[in-house]
Amino acid sequence: MLPADWRDLFALTKPRVMSLVVFTALCGLLAAPTTLPPVLAFTAILCIALGAGAAGALNQWYEAEIDSKMKRTAKRPLPDGRLDKQTALHFGVGLSGLSVVLMGLATNYLAAAILLGSILFYVIIYTMWLKPRTAQNIVIGGAAGAFPPLIGWAAVTGDVTLMPILLFTIIFLWTPPHFWALSLFVRTDYANAGIPMLPVVSGLKSTRRHVLVYTFPMVAAAVAPWPLGLAGPIYGWTSIGLNLVFLFLAIKVAGNKATEPADMKPEKQLFGFSILYLFFLFAAVVADRWITL
Incomplete structure (x- = not known):
């Protein structure tokens, strides 16, 4: 060793x-x-x-x-x-x-x-x-x-209220489309290791459909703090913009029929953007809180 x-x-x-x-x-x-x-x-x-x-x-x-x-x-x-x-x-x-x-x-x-x-x-x-x-x-x-x-x-605060629960929910709902996008172009690795990731078990078409389906509740949770009065327009408009891009990329993934990782550009785009999405969305939470003080 x-x-x-x-x-x-x-x-x-x-x-x-x-x-x-x-x-x-x-x-x-x-x-x-x-x-x-x-x-x-x-x-x-x-x-x-x-x-x-x-x-x-x-x-x-x-x-x-x-x-x-x-x-x-x-x-x-x-x-x-x-x-x-x-x-x-x-x-x-x-x-x-x-x-x-x-x-x-x-x-x-x-x-x-x-x-x-x-x-x-x-x-x-x-x-x-x-x-x-x-x-x-x-x-x-x-x-x-x-x-x-x-x-x-x-x-x-020593407590948990609706806003942190929503922040928890956003990441919880973001995780499946984020990781499924990755698993689509590294599915061979998971198959070799015997890990039952969705592309290995259910195939590419089903996984792509799941990416799109799970994006909708994520979008709803991410936009919710604004209409609920828990965040202001800085967060609200940032969230709407980020979620429109995420949804557009998820639709591209759902429509892709490629079977080889080299041809899975939409999946790689969504995976890369999904990380930026979370960074900018949570940065907007902080900006909204401190700029509007």
């Missing part, structure tokens, strides 16, 4: 995924009606980042064999032999405990409880139970990535 260094442990935390988690958590924290002292706000975001990293590490610990069968994950530290599974397990459990305890001490027990629940949901419900067993893994498992804005809000 090659000697491990800090970069291998950092890679276990899935830093690219963590960046989106941290951003949406920060937006939830900044959108709350009150504020935290800067040191406590930084600590809350740090705890969420550590919790997300812990979940990523435990996911890779459990899926090391699966990752070795997939081209896009074969060079991760565990399948590539740069780390052993016991190290990954201890690292993940240690980060989990540190993030939850520190969150409870720095903010409140509700935020710490939701953080703990998000880690357990991702590792046990999604990774161990849903992902290897059902094509609906992303539909239900999407809740795992939807917790951060809820945690950020709860860290500030």
Whole structure:
């Protein structure tokens, strides 16, 4: 086994995924009606980042064999032999405990409880139970990535109201079309690893139809804060614009008949835009809150 260094442990935390988690958590924290002292706000975001990293590490610990069968994950530290599974397990459990305890001490027990629940949901419900067993893994498992804005809000206020629930719902409904767009052009990887993603189980046509169908409730949830009086026109018009583009791309995906990844330009466009969509949508939540103060 090659000697491990800090970069291998950092890679276990899935830093690219963590960046989106941290951003949406920060937006939830900044959108709350009150504020935290800067040191406590930084600590809350740090705890969420550590919790997300812990979940990523435990996911890779459990899926090391699966990752070795997939081209896009074969060079991760565990399948590539740069780390052993016991190290990954201890690292993940240690980060989990540190993030939850520190969150409870720095903010409140509700935020710490939701953080703990998000880690357990991702590792046990999604990774161990849903992902290897059902094509609906992303539909239900999407809740795992939807917790951060809820945690950020709860860290500030100590409660959960309609607005953070809507932020949770947006990410929950965004996850299926986002991941199904990806799975369409990497379906061979999932098939080789024995993961029952929707394109593997139901085929390309059905998956493309599901992408479009799931886009409609996502759009409704994303626009809802404005007519409900929870956000103003800055958020409202930004949301409408972003959702029109998302819907247009989803329609293109639904109409595409390509079978080879090289010809799946609409799917790649939707996947790429879906990340920008979430960044700009949540940035608009914060802008609307602070500009209209």
